[in-house]
Amino acid sequence: MKISKFLKTKYVDVKKLANENDFKPGAYIYVNPFNYLFLRKRSDITDVAFYRSDGFYLISVLKTFLPKSINFYRQSFDMTSLAPIVFDYCQRNNLSVFIAGGKPGDASKFKERLSERFPGLVWKGDTDGYKSEEEIIKCVLDANADVVILGLGNIKQESVAGRLATLNKGLYFTCGAFISQTANSKTIDYYPGWVNKYNLRWLYRFFTESHVIKRVVKYYPVFLVYFLKDIIKKQ
Numbered sequence: 001m002k003i004s005k006f007l008k009t010k011y012v013d014v015k016k017l018a019n020e021n022d023f024k025p026g027a028y029i030y031v032n033p034f035n036y037l038f039l040r041k042r043s044d045i046t047d048v049a050f051y052r053s054d055g056f057y058l059i060s061v062l063k064t065f066l067p068k069s070i071n072f073y074r075q076s077f078d079m080t081s082l083a084p085i086v087f088d089y090c091q092r093n094n095l096s097v098f099i100a101g102g103k104p105g106d107a108s109k110f111k112e113r114l115s116e117r118f119p120g121l122v123w124k125g126d127t128d129g130y131k132s133e134e135e136i137i138k139c140v141l142d143a144n145a146d147v148v149i150l151g152l153g154n155i156k157q158e159s160v161a162g163r164l165a166t167l168n169k170g171l172y173f174t175c176g177a178f179i180s181q182t183a184n185s186k187t188i189d190y191y192p193g194w195v196n197k198y199n200l201r202w203l204y205r206f207f208t209e210s211h212v213i214k215r216v217v218k219y220y221p222v223f224l225v226y227f228l229k230d231i232i233k234k235q
Contacts, residue, residue: 001043001046001047002043002046002230003036003039003040003046003230004230004231004233006039006046006049006051007031007051007062007066008066008067008070010046010049010050010051011050011051011052011053011070011072012028012050012051012052013052013071013075014028014052014075014082014085014086015075015082015085018085018086018088018089021089021093023171024050025165025169025170025171026048026049026050026165026171026172027045027048027049027050027158027161027162027164027165027172027174028049028050028051028052028161028171028172028173028174029045029049029050029051029052029157029158029161029162029174030051030052030053030054030075030076030077030174030176031051031052031053031054031058032054032055032058032154033055033057033058033219033220033223033224034154034219034223035154035155035158036058036223036226036227037219037222037223037226038154038155038158039155039158040226040230042155042158042159042162044162045158045159045161045162047162048162048165048166049158049161049162049165052075052082053072053073053074053075054074054075054076054176055074055076056074057220059072059073059074061224061227065227065228065231066231076176077149077173077174077175077176077178078175078178078181079182079188079189080189082173083175083178084117086147086149086173087114087117087118087121088118090118090121090122090146090147091118091120091121094122095122095146095147095171096122096123096124096145096146096147097121097122097123097124097145097146097147097148097149098123098124098125098126098139098140098143098145098147098148098149099111099123099125099126099127099148099149099151099179100126100127100128100129100136100139100140100148100149100150100151100152100160101128101129101149101150101151101152101157101175101178101179101180102128102129102151102179102180102183103128103129103130103180104128104130105128105183106128106179106180106183106184107126107127107128107179107183108126109182109183109184110126110179110182110183111123111126113182113183113188114182114188116188117188124143124144124145125139125143125145127139127140129151129152129153129156129157129179133156133159133160133163136152136160137160137163137164137167140160140164140168141164141167141168144168145170146170146171147170147171147172147173148161148164148170148171148172148173149173149175149178149179150172150173150174150175151174151175151176151177151178151179151180152174153176153177154176157174157175157176158174160172161173161174
């Protein structure tokens with residue numbers, strides 16, 4: 001599927017789907033200016049995935065150039081946005097969860113922290129994100145969980161989610177650095193309260209994760225060029 005069609009037809013509101021119990025089996029990835037540059041060439045992923053928007057910069061661009069009928073808003077997989085919605089949904093429906101991501105040991109720490117906040121979660125196992133795609137996919141399939149959270153980094157997590165969606169029914173959510181952030185922060189809430197209050201998560205990450213600012217400077221302008229090229233070319 002061409003990236004322009006993907007952006008116009010495969011956007012989902014995860015909160016609404018959870019409230020209405022209306023999820024379809026498949027990959028639920030996020031799009032940001034960095035992974036867009038890969039996704040535009042990966043029809044194997046866009047053919048089988050649904051997506052949500054991540055970050056205010058991307059949302060502003062999507063709102064400007066895509067149909068006004070699409071309700072774009074921030075849907076990041078962290079404790080300030082989608083994570084509580086998805087894990088509460090799993091509790092309510094007694095769905096088992098598998099965690100894949102972070103360094104060795106991070107996923108186990110992550111599950112311990114989440115279990116304190118969501119004691120009704122049923123865990124089906126975990127694996128680190130440093131294994132190959134094939135090894136991770138095997139671990140997931142062997143576990144046979146209902147919901148899988150993938151924090152493997154772009155574009156590995158999108159690739160694994162797409163492949164899993166073609167191999168087995170289930171819900172496969174990509175979550176970026178959420179697993180490692182949660183496992184290694186002092187509390188389950190990675191962002192301080194004042195950061196959330198003033199919507200300064202992007203700025204906070206500039207200072208706490210050095211690779212973020214490098215990625216923004218290098219890839220965000222390039223993203224805009226290719227995005228406009230893809231949209232204009234299609235039109």
